[in-house]
Amino acid sequence: MGEAKGEEHRRRKVGVRVRRLRRARRRRRATALSVVAVLLLAAVGFGGSGRGRALLSGAVQRLFRVREVVQVGRGATPVSGARGVLVAVTREGDPSGSAEMLFLVGVGAGRGGLVLVPTNLVTTVPGVGMERLGKAFGMVGGGAVVSTLRGLLGIQVSHWASVSDADLARVLETLGSITLDVDIPVVTAAGEVGPGRVSLGGAEALAYVLGGSEGELSRLKRLSDVLEAALERARSGPAGFGAAWAGSAGVVSDLPREELGDLFSSLASLPSGSVTTVILPVARVDAGQGEEVFRFDPSGRKLVEAALGFLGEGSAEPVTVLVLNGNGVPESGARVASLLPPGFYVVSQGNAGSFDYPTTMILVSRWDERHLEWARRVRESLGLGEVARDTSGQTVADIVIVVGLDFVGASPRPAR
Numbered sequence: 001m002g003e004a005k006g007e008e009h010r011r012r013k014v015g016v017r018v019r020r021l022r023r024a025r026r027r028r029r030a031t032a033l034s035v036v037a038v039l040l041l042a043a044v045g046f047g048g049s050g051r052g053r054a055l056l057s058g059a060v061q062r063l064f065r066v067r068e069v070v071q072v073g074r075g076a077t078p079v080s081g082a083r084g085v086l087v088a089v090t091r092e093g094d095p096s097g098s099a100e101m102l103f104l105v106g107v108g109a110g111r112g113g114l115v116l117v118p119t120n121l122v123t124t125v126p127g128v129g130m131e132r133l134g135k136a137f138g139m140v141g142g143g144a145v146v147s148t149l150r151g152l153l154g155i156q157v158s159h160w161a162s163v164s165d166a167d168l169a170r171v172l173e174t175l176g177s178i179t180l181d182v183d184i185p186v187v188t189a190a191g192e193v194g195p196g197r198v199s200l201g202g203a204e205a206l207a208y209v210l211g212g213s214e215g216e217l218s219r220l221k222r223l224s225d226v227l228e229a230a231l232e233r234a235r236s237g238p239a240g241f242g243a244a245w246a247g248s249a250g251v252v253s254d255l256p257r258e259e260l261g262d263l264f265s266s267l268a269s270l271p272s273g274s275v276t277t278v279i280l281p282v283a284r285v286d287a288g289q290g291e292e293v294f295r296f297d298p299s300g301r302k303l304v305e306a307a308l309g310f311l312g313e314g315s316a317e318p319v320t321v322l323v324l325n326g327n328g329v330p331e332s333g334a335r336v337a338s339l340l341p342p343g344f345y346v347v348s349q350g351n352a353g354s355f356d357y358p359t360t361m362i363l364v365s366r367w368d369e370r371h372l373e374w375a376r377r378v379r380e381s382l383g384l385g386e387v388a389r390d391t392s393g394q395t396v397a398d399i400v401i402v403v404g405l406d407f408v409g410a411s412p413r414p415a416r
Contacts, residue, residue: 082108083263084157084311085255086146088137092164092250097138100165101209101223104149104157106308107266112275113307114227115153116220118282120292123148126323126337126346132293137162140334142254147338147346152296152318153280153304154343156311159255165206167250172202174244175237178229180205186212186222205230216292220279228277234268241268276307311342318345319374322397328355332403336360341381344374347397357404363390365398374399382407 084106088099104115119134125148127140137145142160150157163171172178182194188211190204200208209222234241245251246261253260267275281300287293298318321344323333333349340346362378362385364371375387378399384407390400 082106082156082311083259084155084159084308085253085260085263086142086149086157086160088134088142088145088160088162089168090138090162090164092166094138096135097162099134099137099145099162101219102133102137102145103223103227104155104308105263105267106155106157106311107263107270108310110270110274111310112267112270113310114224114275114277115304115307116224116277116279117149118216118220118280118294120216121280121282121294121296122285123152123296124345124347126349127331127334129348143338144334147340150342151321151340151345154301154318155304155308156342157308159253161245161251161253161255161260163245163248163252164250165210167248169202169206170250171241171244171248172205172226172230174240175202175230175233177201178205178226178233180208180225180229182208188212216294217279217282224277224279228275231268231275232272235272241265278303278307280304319343319399320345320347320397321378322347322394322400323349324352324400324402325350326352326355326357326361326402327405327407329403329407332407336382336401336403336407339381341377344378344399352402357402358406360385360404360407361400361402362387363400363402364388365390365394365400371398 084104087103087105089101090097091100099119102117102119104113104117106113117133119132119137121133122130123133125131125133125136125140126144128136128144131139133145133148136148142162146157146160149155177199179197179199180194181197185192185194186208187193188204188207190207193200193204193208193211205226209219209226212218212222230241242261242263242265244261245264246257251257251260255263281297281303282294283297285293285295321337321340323336323346325333337346337349360382362375362382364375364387367389372387378401379385379387382401385401385404392400394400
């Protein structure tokens, strides 16, 4: 009898403790929802800025509950054989490794394209947050900047290369000289260039690009003219333009040197009418103190598609993604961000409420055909994950990815 009473007493104590825990959990969730509401207003107040979204993501990351798990299929692929590379030009001897010029180059389906990207474009970069692209290249490397541009522009650029300004001059020197029509004279360290038709060697061409005081967009226009003139010279002049890229000691890339050289050789072999060159449209931001800062102009996606659309289809507009680390492995979120398909743009990263998620979850903010198609494309890119409905009510992103324990090490475990 005594044992029975003792057992009954123990059960009552456990029941009381469980009820207390449940009440505490409900209070915490209610508090968190209140915080989300406040931060949502703050995010709106920040105009949807990265700061507002980052504040909001920290509050919502504990609230995710999943339901309606579905299996997903395959997504779109780029044109067979097409390849795109981000090229960053750095200043020789600069320990920061920041890019002073950025351009995308692609070849495929008998077409080529060049897209020149302002280094002072500020956007969300995986592992950094809101930052200038040029500075971010030196901080976290080419992979993160490639991932950012792939999501922002909706094109399948997967590789990067960096070259110092001195080595770029040496690459151009292999062409002998290039011919330019200069409308407005530019003052360089070596003297004035233009106006009129001029012939420039590699070092002179680089000095022409970097000269002047009109700002970055004018510098990109001069870089565009130099690259087009270099390609024209390579078509009719001495061979070895691609070999110069492959053989330059100052070129660093995640591609084998031979493949990088082949890319530029293929570009130079195309007729001039088959290569489209554009400067990425941006809008100037008033940052004060005379600083040059730009934000992305979404209308620019059409121009980018005209130049590099053969690299793979993107979304009609950027799909926003919030990535949360749910496995405790450092850099998992950044790795996932680097694998996202074109057109998917990471607005923020952080930690999930715990590090024991067994499965990577792909959560959609709306349970409709469009959002489910986005989720299918994400799962295809990652090779794993379960798609479910996000019931947290967050408005930070279209898709939330909680990286689980099935995403092991530097690469995901194959889907079963």
